[in-house]
Structure formats: C-alpha cells, structure tokens
Amino acid sequence: MMLRTCIGIGLLGLCCASVKAADGAPDWIRLIREKPAVQAEWATRYEHGEGVPRNYDRALRLYCAAARRGHVQAQYQLGWMYANGRGVARDDARAAAWFRRAAARGDLPAQRMLNLLNDPAKVRPATCVEPVDPTVKPPPVQQLAARPRATSPQRAKVEALVHAIAPTYGLQPALVLAVIEAESGFNEQARSPKDAQGLMQLIPATAERFGVQNPYDPVQNLRGGMAYLRWLLAYFGGDLRLTLAGYNAGEGAVVRHGGVPPYAETRAYVDRITRVYGRGAPLSTPLNPVAAPPRPPFAAALPAALPRQP
Numbered sequence: 459m460m461l462r463t464c465i466g467i468g469l470l471g472l473c474c475a476s477v478k479a480a481d482g483a484p485d486w487i488r489l490i491r492e493k494p495a496v497q498a499e500w501a502t503r504y505e506h507g508e509g510v511p512r513n514y515d516r517a518l519r520l521y522c523a524a525a526r527r528g529h530v531q532a533q534y535q536l537g538w539m540y541a542n543g544r545g546v547a548r549d550d551a552r553a554a555a556w557f558r559r560a561a562a563r564g565d566l567p568a569q570r571m572l573n574l575l576n577d578p579a580k581v582r583p584a585t586c587v588e589p590v591d592p593t594v595k596p597p598p599v600q601q602l603a604a605r606p607r608a609t610s611p612q613r614a615k616v617e618a619l620v621h622a623i624a625p626t627y628g629l630q631p632a633l634v635l636a637v638i639e640a641e642s643g644f645n646e647q648a649r650s651p652k653d654a655q656g657l658m659q660l661i662p663a664t665a666e667r668f669g670v671q672n673p674y675d676p677v678q679n680l681r682g683g684m685a686y687l688r689w690l691l692a693y694f695g696g697d698l699r700l701t702l703a704g705y706n707a708g709e710g711a712v713v714r715h716g717g718v719p720p721y722a723e724t725r726a727y728v729d730r731i732t733r734v735y736g737r738g739a740p741l742s743t744p745l746n747p748v749a750a751p752p753r754p755p756f757a758a759a760l761p762a763a764l765p766r767q768p
Contacts, residue, residue: 514545
C-alpha cells in the first residue's frame with residue numbers, strides 16, 4: 459500500500475502540472491475531465507493532503523472518475539477507502555466490488571484485499587457514493603418543502619411516483635423531489651414563460667430529446683426529467699452542483715462558463731436545491747451507462763476560454 463502511494467505521489471510532478479490554475483491550485487473543472495492517470499494522481503494528493511488540503515470528497519470523486527474508465531490503481535484506492543471507512547461509511551461489499559475490478563486486471567494487492575475481506579457473498583456492482591458528513595442527517599422527504607400544498611393528495615401521488623421511478627435511474631428520491639419543488643411546486647400543469655412544462659419543467663427540446671410525448675403526463679414527465687438529471691450527472695462526472703446548474707441553465711452554459719454560470723437565478727437555484735436536498739443523502743456517482751449514456755469526454759466540449767495548459 460505504502461509503495462504504490464509513494465510511486466503515485468512521485469509521478470505527480472510529471473502528470474499534474476497541466477491541471478494547475480494560474481495561482482498553482484488545481485482547477486476542478488479541468489480535473490473532472492482529465493485523463494484517468496491525472497485524475498488518479500490528484501485523487502492521491504487530496505486523499506493524503508500532499509501539496510493541497512486533504513479533501514476526501516474530491517479524492518473519492520476523482521478516484522471514481524478514473525476507476526470508471528478502467529484505471530486500476532484508482533479502483534484499488536476506492537476499495538481501500540470503502541474497506542477502511544476513509545471519508546465514507548465503511549462498506550465491505552462495495553470495497554470488494556472495486557477490489558474485484560482491479561484484481562481482474564491482474565492487481566495482486568487487490569486480490570490480497572479480497573482474500574482479507576473474504577469476498578462478501580453480497581456481490582454488488584462497483585459503484586461510488588458521494589462522501590457524507592456523519593454529523594448531518596438527511597432531511598425527511600416530508601420536510602423538503604414548506605408550501606401549504608406539500609401535504610395535498612397531488613403531492614402525495616407525485617412522491618409515490620418518484621419513489622417508484624427514481625431507482626430505475628439510480629437517483630435518490632430526495633434529490634428528485636427537491637428539483638420538482640424548485641421547478642413546479644408539484645404542479646403537474648405548470649408552464650413557464652419559456653415554455654417549460656410539467657412537474658420537472660421540461661422545455662420542448664428536452665422533452666423530445668428524452669422521448670417525452672406528453673410533458674403534462676406525470677409519469678412521462680418524471681421519466682424524462684430523471685433521464686436528463688442522470689445524463690447530466692454522467693456528463694459532469696457526478697458533480698451535483700454542475701448537474702443542477704446544467705438542469706437550470708443548460709449544459710452548454712455550464713461548459714461556456716467553466717462551472718456554475720454567473721446567473722443570479724441559476725446560482726440561487728443550485729444553492730436552494732443543495733440546501734434542501736442536504737449533504738446527508740448519498741448520491742451514487744458512477745452512473746448507469748444504460749440509464750444515462752454520457753457524451754464524449756467533457757474536455758471535448760470545453761470552449762477555447764478554458765484551454766488545456768501544457
């Protein structure tokens with residue numbers, strides 16, 4: 459373990475310079491679309507606090523991004539973090555899934571860790587969850603909004619549909635409900651001046667893109683909105699703030715600005731939903747490619763304003 463960590467840190471000077479901003483700090487928007495080797499090395503820095511403040515949240519996100527793309531060391535390190543509860547709740551089954559991925563590529567330390575874990579019988583896919591602050595409890599679903607209609611039969615019907623459909627897209631119901639509250643206030647017939655329609659306020663182009671024929675049909679609208687959310691999560695590497703900004707302003711605006719656009723409405727929207735959703739609710743970050751096939755790498759869509767530095 460120590461040997462592979464030292465080797466990784468020793469390579470940082472060679473592969474990480476390209477993602478430093480002008481002030482020497484890592485540029486997160488570049489990191490999330492970098493090559494897997496670069497993501498893994500910066501993840502190591504964040505995990506161990508080497509040259510940057512220790513940040514398990516960023517370490518996990520970057521390991522996740524690299525591991526999804528087949529980087530063996532990142533797969534091993536994810537297993538290690540889950541096996542040891544480093545920045546996340548301990549999860550032997552999830553750890554074994556990542557060790558199994560690395561071992562299948564011939565990684566002997568991963569195979570040894572599998573043996574130590576006794577390869578739990580409850581096999582699950584190799585996935586990640588967003589690190590959570592154990593001191594913060596997730597908001598109960600019934601507290602996601604304070605509007606009078608929150609207890610109406612209409613709200614109850616939508617909540618039931620969300621809880622039934624969200625797992626299909628690998629989404630937390632609490633996140634979807636927070637988006638619906640911000641978008642339409644649970645009004646199935648809502649229509650904005652910009653022609654956004656239904657519960658999740660799909661504009662006609664988005665409805666067509668995700669196969670929604672009747673945006674005022676709650677099931678169709680929910681499926682289209684959730685498919686778009688999942689697509690955005692895939693596109694932005696599991697970054698929730700960028701995903702929400704993309705849902706509000708369009709992914710193109712996020713790309714053009716290299717992050718959350720400087721629109722007052724969008725920033726308030728992102729802040730509101732992340733506050734309502736709460737840090738305590740885990741978010742699965744590698745994404746189901748069937749539910750939301752990602753576009754080509756984020757880097758391919760970045761504008762000239764964010765050039766890849768040599």
